[in-house]
Amino acid sequence: MRDMQRNIYLIYIIRTIRTFLLLVPILVPFFQENGLTQTQIYLVQSIYAIVIVILEIPSGYFADYFGRKYSMLFGVTFSTIGCAIYSVAYGFAAILPGAITLGVAYSFISGADSALAYDSLLAMSEQKEYRKFEAYSYSLTGISEAVASILGGFLALISLRAPVYAQTIVYLSLIPLVILLKEPPRTKREIKNPFREILNISKYALIDHQEIRWLIFYSATLGTLTYTMVWLTQPYYQLLNIPLGWFGVLWAIQLGFMAIFARAANYYEMRMGKKNAFVSFTVIGVISYMVMGIVPSLITLPFILGFYFVRGVHTPIFQDYVNAIVSSEIRATVLSVKNLAQKLQYAILGPMIGVVVDMYSIQMALVFSGIIYGVMGGVTLWRMYKLEML
Numbered sequence: 001m002r003d004m005q006r007n008i009y010l011i012y013i014i015r016t017i018r019t020f021l022l023l024v025p026i027l028v029p030f031f032q033e034n035g036l037t038q039t040q041i042y043l044v045q046s047i048y049a050i051v052i053v054i055l056e057i058p059s060g061y062f063a064d065y066f067g068r069k070y071s072m073l074f075g076v077t078f079s080t081i082g083c084a085i086y087s088v089a090y091g092f093a094a095i096l097p098g099a100i101t102l103g104v105a106y107s108f109i110s111g112a113d114s115a116l117a118y119d120s121l122l123a124m125s126e127q128k129e130y131r132k133f134e135a136y137s138y139s140l141t142g143i144s145e146a147v148a149s150i151l152g153g154f155l156a157l158i159s160l161r162a163p164v165y166a167q168t169i170v171y172l173s174l175i176p177l178v179i180l181l182k183e184p185p186r187t188k189r190e191i192k193n194p195f196r197e198i199l200n201i202s203k204y205a206l207i208d209h210q211e212i213r214w215l216i217f218y219s220a221t222l223g224t225l226t227y228t229m230v231w232l233t234q235p236y237y238q239l240l241n242i243p244l245g246w247f248g249v250l251w252a253i254q255l256g257f258m259a260i261f262a263r264a265a266n267y268y269e270m271r272m273g274k275k276n277a278f279v280s281f282t283v284i285g286v287i288s289y290m291v292m293g294i295v296p297s298l299i300t301l302p303f304i305l306g307f308y309f310v311r312g313v314h315t316p317i318f319q320d321y322v323n324a325i326v327s328s329e330i331r332a333t334v335l336s337v338k339n340l341a342q343k344l345q346y347a348i349l350g351p352m353i354g355v356v357v358d359m360y361s362i363q364m365a366l367v368f369s370g371i372i373y374g375v376m377g378g379v380t381l382w383r384m385y386k387l388e389m390l
Helices: 002-018 022-032 036-065 068-088 093-108 111-122 127-158 162-172 176-177 194-208 212-239 244-263 267-270 274-294 301-327 328-359 360-387
Strands: none
Touching: 002 068, 002 111, 002 127, 002 176, 002 274, 022 036, 022 162, 022 212, 022 244, 036 093, 036 111, 036 194, 036 212, 036 328, 068 111, 068 162, 068 176, 068 274, 093 111, 093 244, 111 127, 111 301, 111 328, 111 360, 127 162, 127 244, 127 267, 127 301, 162 176, 194 212, 194 328, 212 244, 212 274, 212 301, 212 360, 244 267, 244 301, 267 301, 267 360, 274 301, 274 360, 301 328, 328 360
C-alpha cells in the first residue's frame, strides 16, 4: 500500500514537471522566426496529431500489456529527444521530425499515467477519490504551466531558443522520477492476437458501449475546442499589439484561473447537475469564440478565460466517468481511444482553421471555430439526451 500511495505523489510531481511548459507561450513566434507560415504551423500540429492518432491505441495497449510505467518511461525519453530536435531546427523540414517525436512521446504517456493512478487508488480501495485526484492534479499542472509561462516569456527576451534549451532539461529530469514508479496489482488478460485485441477494445469503446462512445465523442469535441484556441491565442495577442514580453504573463494568468476552475470541477457539476454542466461547456466555448472574433479588443480579451474554464472543469469530470465504467485490464487502451478521438478531430480541423487565418483573418478563424464547435457540440449533446445520458 505504501508503494501505491507513493505512486500518487510521484504522478503529481511528474505531471507538474511535465506541464512546466516554458516553450508553449512563445511557440508560435518561435515557429514564425524559424520560417513557418500560419498554415505550416497548423500543418506541423496536425501531423503531430496524426502521429498520436496512429499510435494512441497501440501505445495504450502497450501500457495495458507491458506496464504503464514502461510506457511512461518511453514517453518521457522521447519528449526529451523531440525537444532537443526543436532546439537546433530551422525551417519546416527540420522542425517536423521534432513534432513527430513529441507525438510519439505524448502517445505513450497519454492514458498510461491516468490508468496507473486509478489502479493505485483501486489497490488502496480509494477509487472514489479519483475525481479529486484528477481535479487536484489539473490544478497543480495549471499552476506549473502558469509559472513556466512567465519564466518562458522572460527567457524569450534573451532568445526564442532559450526556452527550448531549458525545456529539454525539464523533460530530462522526468526520467528518474518515472523509474521510481511501482506497477499496481491488476488483472492481465491472456492475449493471443494483439492486433485483434486492440480492434476489439476500440470497437467496444466506440461502437458497442453507447455511454462510453458518446462520452468519448463529447470529450473529444470539448478538448479540440480548447486546443484550437491554444494555437489562436498568440496570433490574437499579436493582433491586439501586445508586446512579446507580456505573452508569458498573460498565459500564466489564464492558466492560474484554469487551476482554480479545476479545483471547483466536482462542486460545479454537483451544483449545476450533469445535464446543465455538460451543456454549459459548449455554450461557454462558443460564446467566447464569437465575442473575441466579432469584437477583438483588450476589453473582450478576458473572454479567453472561457476556454480555460471548459478545459479545467470538463477534463477531471469526463476522466472520472470513463474510468468508473471501464475495467482495469483495458483502462489505458480505452483512455487512449478517448485521446485519439480528440487528436483525430484536431488533425482534420486544425489545417482548415490555419488556412482561414492565412486567407482571411484571425477574427474570421475565431468565428468559424465557434460555428464548427457549436454544431459538433450541439449534435453530440442531442444524441446523449436521446439516449437518456443527460
